[in-house]
Amino acid sequence: MSAARQATGGWHYREAPLADVDAGAHSWITRGANFVSVVTRAPAGTALRRADNPDEYMVVTHAVGVTISAGGETIIVEPDSVAIVPPGASSVTLAAEGEVVRIFSSNAADLAARASNAQAYDRHPEDVAPLDPWPMPVGGYRLRTYALADHVREGTNMRIFRSRNIMVNVMLPRVVPRDTAKLTPHSHADFEQGSLAIGGTYIHHLRYPWTPDLEEWRADEAVRMDSPSILIIPPTVIHTSRNVGEAPGLLIDVFAPPRADFSRREGLVANAADYPAPDGI
Incomplete structure (x- = not known):
């Protein structure tokens, strides 16, 4: 039995953000073995673009809504929502000044490399199972959005x-x-x-x-x-x-x-x- 690895993290509120990930935006990036978290603070109208993302990623909105374009579609995502963005080119445009959360897989290698804790993942940890994709979504890849208020369950x-x-x-x-x-x-x-x-x-x-x-x-x-x-x-x-x-x-x-x-x-x-x-x- 080997010792468990030390927890790592990102203390965004006290760390300097990256200003060159998306034009006009400040981002904090932290990764795990199989995922990458990107928290971005930006003015209204800022577009967070991915030229050719290799797989799906998620967008979580809290106080600020966004407009997402990908796969030939454009949708408006209200505050307090989760959206799933298909692979390929995409953009997430803020409707107002504020913060947006994007969650990528570690296949987004350019973002994973910019993580503040990237050094901890020079190699895939042996204690973490590989990132094997689950079955294709029903109807194939497309933009999907879910209002969080619609999914509150008792208990x-x-x-x-x-x-x-x-x-x-x-x-x-x-x-x-x-x-x-x-x-x-x-x-x-x-x-x-x-x-x-x-x-x-x-x-x-x-x-x-x-x-x-x-x-x-x-x-x-x-x-x-x-x-x-x-x-x-x-x-x-x-x-x-x-x-x-x-x-x-x-x-x-x-x-x-x-x-x-x-x-x-x-x-x-x-x-x-x-x-x-x-x-x-």
């Missing part, structure tokens, strides 16, 4: 969407600090979790599993992160997150490829009718 704060290569869980806002008697510590066997905070302050609790070698043991961590920020949690690391303070907590969890366990739960994935799961899941 859960999760709103889960998947594409062929990515899964996001855009959680309902937490308007009060999370009850510390109801935390959910857990770990994942062979995939990373990206916990992307776009509102509020979070404390991410991490416990690294012991190995036979005492010298490899690490103390528990309580990583405090304001917004925007993202923590990349490696496989086998026990973790749970809680929002603190007065500002509502807004958290997006990112996985690549899509999670089989979530996909097996009937009705949990909001767009499962558009994106079939592989046989046997």
Whole structure:
């Protein structure tokens, strides 16, 4: 049993953004083994362009809507939505000044190379399963958009969407600090979790599993992160997150490829009718 890797992340609120990814925009880029998170702040009318993206990517809007063009289509995406963009050329144009989140697979090699933690992924980690695409979407690739308000389910704060290569869980806002008697510590066997905070302050609790070698043991961590920020949690690391303070907590969890366990739960994935799961899941 080898020691779990150290968690990495992007503290966007205290890091200088990249100004040369998209003209007129400031972006923060952080990656996992199989995904890339891009948080962009830009004025109204700024177009975030991809000349020839190799596979699908997701756009998550919060307070600002966008217009997306790709594959010969153009759609208006309202605030508080998730959109899935097909491969090839595309543009995401902000309707007002603000922030937009884009989630790519690691196949977007140019973006992965610009990540603030790129050095941690010089080689694909052995503890992470490969990025194998899931089946084609029903009707083939096209622009799709989902209003988050339409996918609130009783008894859960999760709103889960998947594409062929990515899964996001855009959680309902937490308007009060999370009850510390109801935390959910857990770990994942062979995939990373990206916990992307776009509102509020979070404390991410991490416990690294012991190995036979005492010298490899690490103390528990309580990583405090304001917004925007993202923590990349490696496989086998026990973790749970809680929002603190007065500002509502807004958290997006990112996985690549899509999670089989979530996909097996009937009705949990909001767009499962558009994106079939592989046989046997």
